[in-house]
Amino acid sequence: MALVREELHVSVTDPVSASMNFLNEIAERFPDAISLAAGRPYDGFFNEADLTRFIGVFGDHLRRIGRSERQVATTLMQYGRTNGFVGDLIARLLATDEDIQVPADAIALTTGCQEAMVIVLRALCATPRDVILAASPCYVGITGAARLLGVEIVPVREGRDGLDPAEVARVAAEVRASGRRPRALYVVPDFANPSGDCMSVDRRHALLAVAEDADLLVLEDDPYGLFGVDDRPRPKLKALDSDRRVIYLGSFAKTAFPGARVGFIVADQVVVDATGQQTLLADELSTIKSMLTVNTSAVGQAAIGGMLIESGCSLRSANRDRIAFYRRNLQALASALAMSFPPAERERRGIRWSEPAGGFFVVVDVPVVADIKLLELSAREYGVLWTPMAFFYGDGDGDQSIRLSCSALEPDRIDEGVRRLARLIADVSP
């Protein structure tokens, strides 16, 4: 029998999925092109010996706290608690690195941060009236999760200097006036993907005040937080959150390794039922988690647990090399851009980018329509890949901007990639 594609769920055929598939296809068709598109961590940080050592360290930890051999084996291999078994280590990590104080039972382990988004959106959005606001341009993971669940995402446009809390208040009021209910705002305060923006501390406070006024939760996604270009303290929204309005979404993909597929949700909100009984939101989320993936891979949790134990529950300390590497790369990207697009040419052609304060990405405004046609030409004739910013808007916007990523490459490749990009732009500019 044959199935009809248009009769499958909309998430299969939706334009963002199609764009992402197209990007992957192009990367496969032109394997020798330099990819300034890939936002994955650098391959050189991975080795098999670390992986097995982490699992061993975690097993030893279990023995040290009194578990029998049988209990160690069942922890690593049997079904387990829905919300996972390394919440205590993550609570210590959050206290050590971020001064976030939460009990272990407010932490739900997830199959990467993507599942965390699906779980939180599912829990919060009970009816079509319940919508999520999201800083725009926006990570495709959250829009994908929303599409699967039929949840509406209302964009809050970032200005040139990032997300403005006043704009959040305005959009929230507009949504409420329309009869819908804004449940939460999704935001990446530190080095957003794709914009690379970092929110100032004043704006963080202002955003929390807006959230309280507008009765919004804040979904703080933080995959890149460790990778600032300097050591300036950047308090997480969750660390400033005296009213338990922030649900913190954690990832180990960039700070440990993506193959573990381990992320987490900090959900210390109190939930009250009609009888007045109180639970933690994390407990309610576990019901949803059990219907999605039962529990998070024990092997993955053990590997992350071992890494945490080895580093004294400090990713900041475990990631010294990576922090230095990604800093150097971001500087290499900034230098390459400055070199390949000298000020006069920038001025003449209207080329522009912001100096990012950290993360993996720089957005560059270019004087041409940067669509998948141009991307294909770029891959084929110029040997360089990048991501059209239009992918991150979904409303036709961003069509003259591109996202450059520098996480997966060595600096000399970044340099060469940007030179190739400059040749493309020079050739196709009006």
Next chain:
Amino acid sequence: MALVREELHVSVTDPVSASMNFLNEIAERFPDAISLAAGRPYDGFFNEADLTRFIGVFGDHLRRIGRSERQVATTLMQYGRTNGFVGDLIARLLATDEDIQVPADAIALTTGCQEAMVIVLRALCATPRDVILAASPCYVGITGAARLLGVEIVPVREGRDGLDPAEVARVAAEVRASGRRPRALYVVPDFANPSGDCMSVDRRHALLAVAEDADLLVLEDDPYGLFGVDDRPRPKLKALDSDRRVIYLGSFAKTAFPGARVGFIVADQVVVDATGQQTLLADELSTIKSMLTVNTSAVGQAAIGGMLIESGCSLRSANRDRIAFYRRNLQALASALAMSFPPAERERRGIRWSEPAGGFFVVVDVPVVADIKLLELSAREYGVLWTPMAFFYGDGDGDQSIRLSCSALEPDRIDEGVRRLARLIADVSP
């Protein structure tokens, strides 16, 4: 701030979730009670050395097929292909053990079989008209997945001798007549959870014929297929499926270990779009998978891959000990029931069960309402846990039946558990 429980998504507060939570709570409150409720695999099959060896074996396999150290490390630790990297080994497994011939690219790895259900339901059900039929009583995983997505499940009642294809045809026609579209039938042909039923080969053929007539897909879930009480061949629906109507859902939770959280979907259906372009359903499912969990834990896949390589891609051979163990346990449960409920008493009180042909479960009809109140009494006063069958219906049915599981215990504990159950039934029977 406090959230209101009743304003969270219905899946959080739904009665089946509440029942399952209650079951878990009871198990925690009475840790010394013998659990004839737990359907998890036996703990004694797990040990840490196996786990690290499996991962090592898989790494060696990658080296043998020519991968560099860097490539081995990125396979184990980096982001990977959405549909996973052990599809080729699973294709060999299916050919070896089940005579199912499918190409590796028709196989999508998933975060356990639970995610497989979510992905397939999401893909097939595009509008509220699209519904799924399910043999009833029904595994709570499929109803949970449906509830998350707002997909309607229409029960097809099993008779005393299991699922009748004619009943499937009747319900499918009824659904279609009501203006809805039955997209697929969910069924566990071998030793269903909870009923323990095994479908005859004739009925398997008849079911496929009905599926063709009614234009239904069949979702064949097969977590227990290896654990028959004898070696009689029981062809999978997928092995009989000449028309590509069967989507096979695979699990390694019982045949390898649940902590890997690795399952898979065989989706070799052709999908045609409006322009006539053809893809495999597995490729379309990967788009949904990418929005749920990005990809399946590489560490989990490596562990399962290593186990497959070690066994020559035969779970049947890797599971010789487990097959013997679960057979012995099912016989122990049957003997204990026969001993504790002698024929005369069975007759007098109206106690009844079917001799199962395999799997982990036996359903017993009892002469009392077997609800959570009775379960609590059973746990507290008699020291034995079981599962009310009403949990698996969801329409108030099954209130005088219980499911007994024998997978997690040694035979002497099964024996003692059933003796305790018999005392309970004797004391509370009218």
